[in-house]
């Protein structure tokens with residue numbers, strides 16, 4: 001039987017992923033006195049992953065953040081990295097964070113694990129939306145950024161566009177395989193298929 005040393009040698013993730021998985025930053029612990037100004041939750045336990053993010057806001061910037069997830073190593077490392085990246089950002093900068101920006105900072109993720117990284121930024125946006133709602137303020141950011149197509153897996157229209165544009169996806173089966181889209185309730189499949197056709201047309205694929 002292989003021991004822990006063999007396991008770590010065969011680990012397919014970058015050292016940065018390993019570090020954030022083994023030592024996740026800004027976890028929302030049970031005894032934490034953290035009081036969020038905004039709170040967001042995406043995914044569902046029925047689909048196998050769920051993400052909660054809480055933020056505090058000062059002078060239109062994220063002053064602190066906590067998160068909690070039921071997810072795999074990639075989801076934990078991605079959200080840990082995201083939580084470090086957005087501290088001090090303006091709300092608009094944080095709202096524009098994408099899974100690709102996070103995975104780039106991690107030094108990449110295996111392609112079949114990319115979909116595990118897509119919940120953190122969506123939960124963050126939900127927390128920012130909730131902050132504006134809680135303060136009774138108009139939300140200047142909502143609707144200007146990527147729209148979620150698959151709620152169960154947190155896949156948005158910008159991701160689909162990029163995958164089609166770069167030739168990584170040309171049909172629904174490939175999109176499902178790569179992102180996990182459509183593998184929960186399935187209600188997003190028809191819409192995603194139509195979007196793939198549209199983007200293929202736009203980008204001549």
Ligand code: FES
Pocket residue numbers: 149150151152153181182183184185186187188189
């Ligand atoms: S919305 Fe449920 S699988 Fe896409």
